[in-house]
Amino acid sequence: MKKKYRNGSFRRLAVAVVGVGAWLAIAGSGCSSSSGSKGGVVKGVVVRDDGQPLEGVDVSTADGATTTTNAQGKYTINLGVGARRVLRLSKSGYFTNVVGVTPSAKAATNQRNVLRERKLLGKVDGATGGLVASDSKNIQIALEPGALALEGGGAPAGSVDIFVAYVDPTDESFAAQMPGGDFRARRNRPAGTDAGVSIPPIPPPIDASDEVDAGAGSAGEEDAAVPAAPPEEDDDGGGADGGDPSDGVLTSFGALFIEAEDENRRPVVFTRPSDICVTIPEAMRASAPATMPIWVLGTSTATWEETTVAVKVDDQYCFQGGAMGAVNCDIFQRVAYVKGRVCDKNRVVANAEIVITNPNVSGSQLRVFTDESGEYLVAVGSGSDLTAQVRLAGADASPASGAATLQETICALCPGETTTVDFGVCPVGFGADAADAAETKRNDVFGCRDSMCRDNSAFQSTASVCATQQVAGGDTPETRTIELGRSRGTFTFYHEAYGKKDQMQVFYEGQQLYDTGCISGGTTATLSFAGAATAIVVVVTPNCDSPELGTAWDFLIGCPPWLQLGGATPPVGDGGAPDAGGGDGG
Numbered sequence: 001m002k003k004k005y006r007n008g009s010f011r012r013l014a015v016a017v018v019g020v021g022a023w024l025a026i027a028g029s030g031c032s033s034s035s036g037s038k039g040g041v042v043k044g045v046v047v048r049d050d051g052q053p054l055e056g057v058d059v060s061t062a063d064g065a066t067t068t069t070n071a072q073g074k075y076t077i078n079l080g081v082g083a084r085r086v087l088r089l090s091k092s093g094y095f096t097n098v099v100g101v102t103p104s105a106k107a108a109t110n111q112r113n114v115l116r117e118r119k120l121l122g123k124v125d126g127a128t129g130g131l132v133a134s135d136s137k138n139i140q141i142a143l144e145p146g147a148l149a150l151e152g153g154g155a156p157a158g159s160v161d162i163f164v165a166y167v168d169p170t171d172e173s174f175a176a177q178m179p180g181g182d183f184r185a186r187r188n189r190p191a192g193t194d195a196g197v198s199i200p201p202i203p204p205p206i207d208a209s210d211e212v213d214a215g216a217g218s219a220g221e222e223d224a225a226v227p228a229a230p231p232e233e234d235d236d237g238g239g240a241d242g243g244d245p246s247d248g249v250l251t252s253f254g255a256l257f258i259e260a261e262d263e264n265r266r267p268v269v270f271t272r273p274s275d276i277c278v279t280i281p282e283a284m285r286a287s288a289p290a291t292m293p294i295w296v297l298g299t300s301t302a303t304w305e306e307t308t309v310a311v312k313v314d315d316q317y318c319f320q321g322g323a324m325g326a327v328n329c330d331i332f333q334r335v336a337y338v339k340g341r342v343c344d345k346n347r348v349v350a351n352a353e354i355v356i357t358n359p360n361v362s363g364s365q366l367r368v369f370t371d372e373s374g375e376y377l378v379a380v381g382s383g384s385d386l387t388a389q390v391r392l393a394g395a396d397a398s399p400a401s402g403a404a405t406l407q408e409t410i411c412a413l414c415p416g417e418t419t420t421v422d423f424g425v426c427p428v429g430f431g432a433d434a435a436d437a438a439e440t441k442r443n444d445v446f447g448c449r450d451s452m453c454r455d456n457s458a459f460q461s462t463a464s465v466c467a468t469q470q471v472a473g474g475d476t477p478e479t480r481t482i483e484l485g486r487s488r489g490t491f492t493f494y495h496e497a498y499g500k501k502d503q504m505q506v507f508y509e510g511q512q513l514y515d516t517g518c519i520s521g522g523t524t525a526t527l528s529f530a531g532a533a534t535a536i537v538v539v540v541t542p543n544c545d546s547p548e549l550g551t552a553w554d555f556l557i558g559c560p561p562w563l564q565l566g567g568a569t570p571p572v573g574d575g576g577a578p579d580a581g582g583g584d585g586g
Contacts, residue, residue: 061087062086095165100301109372112369114177120162126159129144130142139256149268158262166278179297183379251331253330256326276320289312289331290468291311295307311559320487337377337379338380339419340376341373342370352374352376354376356387360384380413382453386410466485473540473554480537484535492527495524497522501546502553513529513536538555
């Protein structure tokens with residue numbers, strides 16, 4: 001049994017067995033590879049969301065490498081080694097996907113990619129906009145006049161088709177359907193700030209190789225600043241504070257693909273943020289925070305970029321979306337790494353699916369496939385206990401492996417930390433001697449002990465949010481930031497001073513919106529705002545006319561209205577929205 005001591009915290013990697021006649025070995029597997037040298041090669045298969053292979057998918061990179069999937073949906077492309085690369089997958093009638101992948105220097109890297117079919121949510125006038133919504137109203141998009149333009153500039157011709165596909169985080173196939181590949185994220189809008197800040201280049205991405213030929217391959221411009229190996233792990237706990245705090249992975253509360261085109265089939269984009277509301281899956285509503293970061297997938301980096309914030313309105317998250325493409329409603333966690341190898345006795349198992357999940361949170365699935373040398377490496381969220389599974393029933397898995405699923409618990413990792421999880425597969429009845437299997441089979445399960453890196457507040461909201469609570473106080477001055485979830489609109493300010501006189505001032509982007517003056521009693525005001533920030537600041541000065549203490553006061557900020565157009569509502573389509581319980585509906 002493998003033991004780890006880090007930062008004074010005892011860690012034991014738990015062992016669990018799922019399925020009959022399979023055993024899991026955590027020690028080094030000692031298996032050998034006969035794959036030969038195929039470093040830099042990526043082998044993949046592209047399927048629809050129902051699992052059927054897709055022929056004729058264009059697979060390309062920014063620097064001109066191209067190929068096309070065959071009748072089985074398979075492709076092979078040589079990307080070289082030494083950098084994380086971006087694959088663009090496109091086919092008419094499907095949402096374009098971009099995938100981040102770091103080719104191994106040792107053996108061919110395996111991929112399984114999903115393209116979602118484009119489904120019409122509704123039509124709007126290209127000039128005047130309008131509201132489009134699914135039949136169940138679980139997805140709603142409000143487009144103001146002038147909010148749409150052609151991708152290259154100019155006005156759309158006639159009506160504009162809005163295509164949307166919903167990715168349900170409670171679906172078992174969620175990880176397969178999510179765009180981006182390795183779910184890497186960059187935090188451009190740190191907690192507690194109202195505007196974006198400059199951030200350094202992306203730190204080391206994942207790579208299952210220990211030997212990197214920095215000169216091999218041809219990297220596109222988007223790859224130039226990206227090294228090709230995870231941080232080295234040391235023995236004194238140095239990895240606990242490692243990694244850039246802006247670099248992480250995401251846990252999703254739902255995602256959308258959004259595309260649009262005019263009557264002449266020309267791509268259409270947003271010219272300004274538009275209101276978007278998406279229903280939270282029923283199973284996740286109780287744990288859904290009051291605010292949630294919104295991320296857009298960068299098409300040249302395959303990295304999720306933080307853009308704005310959503311607020312919880314009843315059973316929906318509402319936000320102002322300003323970009324077409326893949327949009328994600330996610331919680332950010334700083335990055336750690338899990339790597340290892342999958343073996344069947346003395347043979348490596350290529351193309352085995354490794355799924356990493358936080359068992360307590362839907363939408364946390366991450367997956368990777370072993371390369372031709374049986375190795376894998378995946379970036380995961382730090383601070384939470386995780387479950388690792390290896391699924392061996394893939395089309396290209398070792399025949400001797402059988403259909404088995406093996407599982408292990410990984411205790412919470414610190415930011416920047418790397419841990420190794422090796423799977424040794426030896427099913428009884430597939431060539432293994434029964435006596436040998438009985439001697440080596442493990443079924444003891446150990447729970448994770450307390451870890452200084454476990455973050456029990458990772459999924460809690462830390463911001464004050466409009467309309468969620470009344471802020472009250474007494475003789476102590478108060479400065480409170482209130483998240484509105486949007487950068488323009490109107491909100492209502494309610495204030496009451498009991499007995500003595502108090503003063504309240506409301507600020508937006510450093511400018512005063514309202515001043516109650518030094519008064520007692522109550523006031524109500526409707527205030528307008530417009531800019532880049534999505535939050536206001538309320539400053540309370542108690543006992544403003546006298547040093548004598550004994551005052552009491554409270555205030556409440558009402559949320560701005562959402563999906564307001566002030567015009568006619570166009571016909572409503574379906575668009576593949578989830579049903580009331582959070583299903584796909586597509």
